[in-house]
Structure formats: structure tokens, C-alpha cells
Amino acid sequence: GVSYLHRPLPPPRISAYTQLTRDGRRRWLTGVDENRLYINSFSGGPIYQVGINGGEMVQVPVAVPGILPMGADVLPDGSSLLVTSNEEGKPARTLWNVRIPDGTYRRLGYALDATFSPDRSTVLYSTPEGDIRVVRSDGTGGHKLGSAGGIANWPFWSPDGRVIRFSRGGRLWEISPNGSSLHELLPGWHGADIICCGQWTPDGSCTYSLSVSPRFGLLMSGADRFGKRAPSLSNWPPGQSNGIRRTPAGTARKSSLMVPPCVASSPASTQRPKPSNRSWEASPQRLSRSPTMASSWPMSPTRTATFGGPTSGSKPLQLTDPPMKASLPRWSPDGSQILFGDSSSGRNVMFAVPSEGGTPKRVLPDDNGEQTDPNWSPDGKKIVFCRGGGFSDSKSVLGILDISSHQVKQVPGSDGTFSPRWSPDGRFIAALTANGERALRVFDVSTQRWLELPVVEGVDFPAFSKDSGYIYFESNPEEGNPEVVRILRIPVKGGAAELVADLKDWRFTGRPGTWMGLDPDDAPLMMRDAGSKDIYALTLEEK
Secondary structure, three states: OHHHHOOOOOOOEEEEEEEOOOOOOOEEEEEEOOOEEEEEEOOOOOEEEEEOOOOOOEEOOOOOOOEEEEEEEEOOOOOEEEEEEEOOOOOOOEEEEEEOOOOOEEEEEEOOEEEEOOOOOEEEEEOOOOEEEEEEOOOOOOEEEEEOOOOOEEEEEOOOOOOEEEEEOOEEEEEOOOOOOOEEOOOOOOOOOEEEEEEEOOOOOOEEEEEEOOOOOEEEEEOOOOOOOOOOEOOOOOOOOOOOEEEEEEOOOEEEEEEOOOOOOOOEEEEEEOOOOOOEEEEOOOEEOOOOEOEEOOOOOOOOOEEOOEOOOOOOEEOOOOOOOEEEEEEOOOOOEEEEEEOOOOOOEEEEEEOOOOOOEEOOOOOOOOEEEEEEOOOOOEEEEEEOOHHHOOOOEEEEEEOOOOEEEEOOOOOOEEEEEEOOOOOEEEEEEOOOOOOEEEEEOOOOEEEOOOOOOOEEEEEEOOOOOEEEEEEOOOOOOOOOOEEEEEEOOOOOOEEEEEOOOOOEOOOOOOOEEEOOOOOEEEEEEOOOOOOEEEEEEOO
């Protein structure tokens, strides 16, 4: 009898599902009230609403200061909507509490993500500095609750208000409302490579979360607060789902989840522009230059590193395994090593692995700080990288590691920069500013001075041309607005930026949502969403 009482409960079952949207566009589900779903466009832009049983999508009239408003949460009765927007010169997106339907609003702070408290009186939000803060719904009484230990996204409060959970580094974490007891949920459990975006059951007994794994897209019963439910994955099809929300109505045994979006066809392809007319053609995924080979790093559900053989084509070789979360690979100049970043620990660190296969090893095993965007020098004797959290960390600096001496020196004047790239001729290092503008800067290695370039804001993924004369980059001044995203190039020694390709109506995909690189002929490579994605309502039943 006693052993039976301690047996893990079976996972909830998906008894039915209903398709709610039918335009195939990638969306971000921001909230659900008693009658409606609130939806963000993946690349920013208007906030939409649609009936809880489907129907026509209607734009929500939100007129807060700034650009690219995006919803974060909604009260169950639909009376208030949390919205963030970009305001020029601000340290992060501004958080607003917007009354519906009159549209009046109050400024609450600067946030990455936010949610209402169960009693509706306060708002919990995370900051780019890794803090978790609370503020009253009227904007008063704001204070720091605690530190998340890193970038926290998708916070969600238990129905009884006793526990706060959030996503950090692809895992679920928990903290008490008084800022104590920070810990990871399901430590050491590798049934899914990435877990995020949780929601509580109506009775608060356990949570549902989205997962990314080789087989499944929904983690049904992770982290039972009473220890009676083992982690288990659902029978929901795999896909790149963004967000999960539970309807306000529901019982302890039956409830509905809204899940967007699910891939109904081939999810992505990598494409390059045809030289003749700037249209796009298919290409192998995620190429990174090598003297004799082309490496491939597809953003597959397992997040593993792979690389192709000779460019004539051969079977890819897998170089890393879960739980490692590899990103941004870089071939060594002699082709013997591949440098990459790993974020499986919740922070980014540098690794290197032999290109013919072997055990990945930490490049700086005694360094406990963040190390992002590592890049080789052309002679393979040094590595330039970013110390800090990258684009959201104004305290980031660039470091250069001398491989033979294991000494790291800071690049002069690199405070507040990230995303370094070393030119093929070794003369320059390109980087981006981390102050929200993401402007391009170029460091002259010989003179140890920064060059003056025309100001181009919203730069992503800089890449030197093979002759080191140009820097190609994705220009995204409005944080993903598809109407303004372009690929440009600019002369290293000065001059106006030139248009290479217009990305209007481009369907972005990948993690963290977009990527650009160059093939060996300086043709840009982009990830394009070739799938069909829509929002579904899942009916869950517990036995």
C-alpha cells in the first residue's frame, strides 16, 4: 500500500486538438483570457487576437511609446495586457500595463519578459542584467526580488503564489517570491535538450513545458511539486513551438493548452542569392569556411554539431552529443580543429573539438566567466572572443587568447562590444556595440585603434569578405521587423553601406531566430522557414 502511494502518476494524455489559425505564419502566443488568444508576430510588429475557438485574427489597438510593441501576458478577464516596446536610448524594452479596451497605459520598468501575479496586483519581470523584479500594476513599489543567475525568460507564477519558475539556458529554474531557494528543476534529466515556457495545471500540482528533443515537442509533466510525477514527454508531434498558455477555465483533471506553432512540412532550408538577379536558391545548411571542407551546423532539435566532408560531398560526421548545446562553429585555419560555444551549463563557454572526431575540450577550463563568439586569428595562434553576456550585456569586453601561453589580453577600447570577427588578412577585428544600437566597429590590430565607420544600427552576424575588403552583415534596426531587414556590406576602410539583398517578407527561422553567413564565394547564406506553422488548442486529461 505504501509503495503504491509513492508511485509516480501517469502523464496527462492529449485527448483532442483543434487548429486555431490557418495562415502558416510563425507566431508567439503571449496570453489567453476567457475568450481570446493574444498573439505576437515572430519578427515583431502588431499584436493580434483571435477567438479561443479560432476565427479571424484582429489587431489589438495598442498605442504605447516606442516601436515594435509585443505582448507579454494578459489578465484572465482580458482587462489588462502587459506590453513591451523599443524606446530609443533605453537600456532594454520598456514594460507597460495597458488597459483594454480604452488603451490607457502605465510604465512599469525595463524588461525582457513579464507576467502578472496570481492575485493580479503585481507584475513580475526579468531584466537584461539577470535580475527578477516585481512592481505594482500601477507602476509603484518596484524592487528587486532576486537574481536569476543569468538571463531569465518566460517567468510563470504558481496559482497559490508560493513558487516562481522561469527558463534559463534551456532549462527550467525555480525561485521563491522572497528571492531565496534558487535552483534548477530536473537537474541531470536529459529527456529533452531544451525546456522552456512552462504553465501550471489549474490546481498548481505540476507544470507543462515545451521541450526540444529528437522526438517530441511537449514536456507534459515536468517537476511535480509533490514529487509524485516523473518527467515524461507527450505524444504531441515535434516542432519549433514558441510559447505555451493554459486557458483560465479548467479542472484538476481536464484543461486546455494553447501551443504555437507546429511544423507541418519541411521546417527550414538554407539559401543563397543568385548573382544574376538577387533571387535565392537552396544551399547546404550553416556553412563555415575551411581550407578544404565545409562545416554544417544545422539547428536540429538535438542541437548537435556536424560537419561535411570534402566540399564534393560526403556523409556528415557528428562531433558533439546532448546535453551539449553547440553554436557558432569556427574552423581552425589548418582545418584540424573546430571552435564553438556551448551553453548547456546555463552560460556560454568555449570548446574545441578535432575536426575528424574526438572529445570536445574546454578552451579556458579555469575561467568561470561567459565566453561567447570565439573566432580564430588567420594564423591559428590566437582566439578573439567576447567576455560577458553578449548583445544584452553593456559590460562585455573583447579578449584575445594566446594559445601557446594561455594568456588573455583585453582588446583596448572594447568595452561594451561583442560578436568579434577576425579578418582573413589578420589586420582587423570587427565587433558590435552592446548598448542596444548594435552598431558596427572595426579595430585595427597593428595600430591598436578603432576605425571610424558610418553609423549603421541594428547590425547582426558580421562577416568579412575573403579579401578582407568588406564586412557583410544583416541590418535589422527595428529588432526583427521584416519590412526593414536587409543584407548590407560596407568597405572596411570607409564608405557608404551597399545593399546586397532585401529581406522583406523573409520567413526567418533558426535559433535565436535568424542567422547569416558567407559561402566561400562571398555569397550570403540565410536560414529560411519553409514550413507551415499554426496555433493549436490541446485538450489534456489526467487519469
